Amino acid sequence: MNSLVQDARAAAARVGLKSDTIVIEGGRPLRGSIDVRGAKNLVTKAMVASLLGDEKSILRDVPDISDVHVVMSLLGAHGVQITGDPATGVLVLDPANVSHGDSAEIDALSGSSRIPILFCGPLLHRLGRAFIPDLGGCRIGDRPIDFHLDALRAFGAIVDKLPSGIDITAPNGLHAAKIELPYPSVGATEQVLLTGVRVPGETELKNAAIEPEIMDLIAVLQKMGAIISVEPNRTILIEGVDSLGGYNHRALFDRNEAASWASAALATGGSIFTAGAKQSEMMTFLNVFRKIGGAFDIEEDGIRFYHPGGDLKPVVVETDVHPGFMTDWQQPLIVALTQAHGTSIVHETVYENRFGFTDALIEMGANIEIHKEGLADPNRRVPRRALEQAAVITGPTKLHGTEMVVPDLRGGFSHLIAALTAEGQSVVSNLGLIARGYGDIVNKLEKLGADFRFQE
Numbered sequence: 001m002n003s004l005v006q007d008a009r010a011a012a013a014r015v016g017l018k019s020d021t022i023v024i025e026g027g028r029p030l031r032g033s034i035d036v037r038g039a040k041n042l043v044t045k046a047m048v049a050s051l052l053g054d055e056k057s058i059l060r061d062v063p064d065i066s067d068v069h070v071v072m073s074l075l076g077a078h079g080v081q082i083t084g085d086p087a088t089g090v091l092v093l094d095p096a097n098v099s100h101g102d103s104a105e106i107d108a109l110s111g112s113s114r115i116p117i118l119f120c121g122p123l124l125h126r127l128g129r130a131f132i133p134d135l136g137g138c139r140i141g142d143r144p145i146d147f148h149l150d151a152l153r154a155f156g157a158i159v160d161k162l163p164s165g166i167d168i169t170a171p172n173g174l175h176a177a178k179i180e181l182p183y184p185s186v187g188a189t190e191q192v193l194l195t196g197v198r199v200p201g202e203t204e205l206k207n208a209a210i211e212p213e214i215m216d217l218i219a220v221l222q223k224m225g226a227i228i229s230v231e232p233n234r235t236i237l238i239e240g241v242d243s244l245g246g247y248n249h250r251a252l253f254d255r256n257e258a259a260s261w262a263s264a265a266l267a268t269g270g271s272i273f274t275a276g277a278k279q280s281e282m283m284t285f286l287n288v289f290r291k292i293g294g295a296f297d298i299e300e301d302g303i304r305f306y307h308p309g310g311d312l313k314p315v316v317v318e319t320d321v322h323p324g325f326m327t328d329w330q331q332p333l334i335v336a337l338t339q340a341h342g343t344s345i346v347h348e349t350v351y352e353n354r355f356g357f358t359d360a361l362i363e364m365g366a367n368i369e370i371h372k373e374g375l376a377d378p379n380r381r382v383p384r385r386a387l388e389q390a391a392v393i394t395g396p397t398k399l400h401g402t403e404m405v406v407p408d409l410r411g412g413f414s415h416l417i418a419a420l421t422a423e424g425q426s427v428v429s430n431l432g433l434i435a436r437g438y439g440d441i442v443n444k445l446e447k448l449g450a451d452f453r454f455q456e
């Protein structure tokens with residue numbers, strides 16, 4: 001069994017999926033309403049932030065996804081007492097007895113998500129040392145952590161790279177730093193926030209990521225007692241404080257999940273109400289959705305996404321950091337673009353290997369060409385990056401069912417949508433990888449009228 005299959009099965013087991021393979025009879029429009037809970041990309045970080053406090057924290061709207069279970073286990077291994085359950089959406093995290101924990105247990109868990117690297121600052125503050133084994137997360141490129149390590153060094157930490165992981169100490173204590181990121185990395189910005197909040201003096205971070213999930217993490221830290229200001233031009237100032245308390249926070253909704261179901265509604269010709277989704281964090285997505293010919297109604301308690309009839313139109317999209325078009329939105333959207341009349345181009349500028357999932361779409365009948373070196377385009381808004389690639393999608397094409405092996409989280413959701421759009425039967429395996437970031441998937445598919453069963 002390869003390691004991807006092992007990861008997928010472990011993730012499926014964490015959220016209680018009956019099996020890691022699903023059989024789908026496609027060709028039915030998805031119609032109905034689903035709840036979108038807190039964002040994977042905020043909730044997991046807010047859970048880590050609880051380590052910094054002297055009091056209990058309460059996090060609400062937690063999704064029942066595998067990454068949350070992994071972070072719960074990691075925090076548990078470090079002595080954080082957690083009550084509540086992702087199934088009910090509320091977690092209470094008590095950091096009174098933080099410890100280094102059992103390294104074998106921590107090692108076994110770390111390879112399942114990207115979050116362990118964010119334990120550095122909090123563990124340095126609490127215990128004076130952090131040991132971070134190998135990281136997991138989607139295999140969509142090299143995903144180096146050099147910005148994280150450089151930032152930690154700028155705070156005065158000593159970073160030792162060992163064969164088994166990274167050992168971080170601060171024999172002379174940590175001090176405030178002036179840091180400029182080479183690229184507005186989400187994770188590295190969070191690293192600076194989670195470390196800088198308890199370092200004496202004023203830390204300045206330039207070229208910071210300003211994704212909504214970062215703003216919500218800042219809100220969490222402010223509730224704990226931190227002093228952080230977001231200045232113009234991607235600059236964040238952090239005035240370190242001696243101690244932090246707990247927080248009581250309702251997590252920001254998962255805009256990536258909402259965008260994924262929106263693409264599913266468009267691809268299958270259906271209508272999906274995403275309860276909990278909000279306009280302000282999704283404006284860039286909504287513009288693209290509308291340009292393609294999708295329709296949406298913004299309501300008080302959510303957004304309805306639907307195919308209003310007529311032909312879908314092609315579009316040119318460049319993924320980018322916020323407020324640009326998020327890289328995590330492009331894979332589900334590409335399935336909808338296989339149904340548009342004409343040629344669309346998707347430039348992926350954030351990761352160097354994020355079109356692997358299109359192989360299965362091509363096998364299903366989609367007309368997609370991948371340009372591994374990217375594509376010049378006279379109207380580019382995002383500067384070309386050395387690592388970028390482009391997908392050229394020409395539609396509309398009828399999709400037919402096939403066997404698919406999910407390669408990663410968003411690529412996997414695209415496979416699911418493609419299977420639901422296609423004529424005939426598809427068998428989708430490695431479903432657990434989708435459960436890393438999409439909660440309650442079985443219930444949601446049932447509510448939307450999908451025709452599927454688990455393969456035992």
Ligand SMILES: CC(=O)N[C@H]1[C@@H](OP(=O)(O)OP(=O)(O)OC[C@H]2O[C@@H](n3ccc(=O)[nH]c3=O)[C@H](O)[C@@H]2O)O[C@H](CO)[C@@H](O)[C@@H]1O
Binds near residue numbers: 042142148185
């Ligand atoms: C758990 C989580 O929140 N994951 C999200 C987070 O990932 P993550 O935080 O890993 O993504 P980053 O924003 O850090 O990565 C962006 C780019 O910077 C590069 N880079 C990053 C760090 C570093 O030390 N060196 C370096 O070169 C990466 O390889 C990539 O090309 O933001 C991404 C971009 O919005 C999203 O796609 C992921 O869903």
Ligand SMILES: C=C(OP(=O)(O)O)C(=O)O
Binds near residue numbers: 137138140328410
């Ligand atoms: C790339 C993603 O996640 P992660 O950073 O957790 O691998 C994603 O959510 O699409």
